[in-house]
Amino acid sequence: MNRFAAAALLALATTAPAFAEGTPAPAEARVYFVNLEDGASVQSPVLVQFGLSGMGVAPAGTERDNTGHHHLLVNRAPFGEGDGDADMKLYGVAADDNHLHFGGGQTETTLELPAGTHTLQLVLGDLNHAPHDPVVQSEQITITVTE
Ligand SMILES: [Cu+2]
Numbered sequence: 001m002n003r004f005a006a007a008a009l010l011a012l013a014t015t016a017p018a019f020a021e022g023t024p025a026p027a028e029a030r031v032y033f034v035n036l037e038d039g040a041s042v043q044s045p046v047l048v049q050f051g052l053s054g055m056g057v058a059p060a061g062t063e064r065d066n067t068g069h070h071h072l073l074v075n076r077a078p079f080g081e082g083d084g085d086a087d088m089k090l091y092g093v094a095a096d097d098n099h100l101h102f103g104g105g106q107t108e109t110t111l112e113l114p115a116g117t118h119t120l121q122l123v124l125g126d127l128n129h130a131p132h133d134p135v136v137q138s139e140q141i142t143i144t145v146t147e
Contacts, residue, residue, distance in 0.1 A: 025132035060103030
């Protein structure tokens with residue numbers, strides 16, 4: 001790191017609120033659904049493909065700049081609006097039925113979902129499963145699973 005970058009980081013560290021001190025991500029980094037769009041009607045099992053640009057996918061625990069692994073948020077509030085999201089920014093994304101981790105570096109999954117509407121959102125996590133700063137997250141999409 002050159003001294004200009006060090007000075008910039010120091011400035012960030014002294015002015016940013018605690019919850020914003022995550023692993024840095026490039027401003028242009030973007031996660032998105034490759035094969036699903038908002039409003040899609042699909043049948044279960046549902047293939048979900050994760051896209052990432054401006055950063056690289058790496059397994060959890062990998063300490064390398066500008067990398068992360070995918071988390072798929074299912075049927076919960078958009079990230080940043082849910083209870084406990086501030087804690088997740090600090091300590092890592094929860095691991096439960098609504099927060100699926102792909103710490104092996106996977107870029108797709110298949111979900112068994114009952115008929116009805118479901119929301120999906122991608123949130124990238126760093127080596128410790130915590131979202132980056134700024135958070136690299138997709139739009140939340142709603143899909144309808146038909147019988
Ligand atoms: Cu994770």
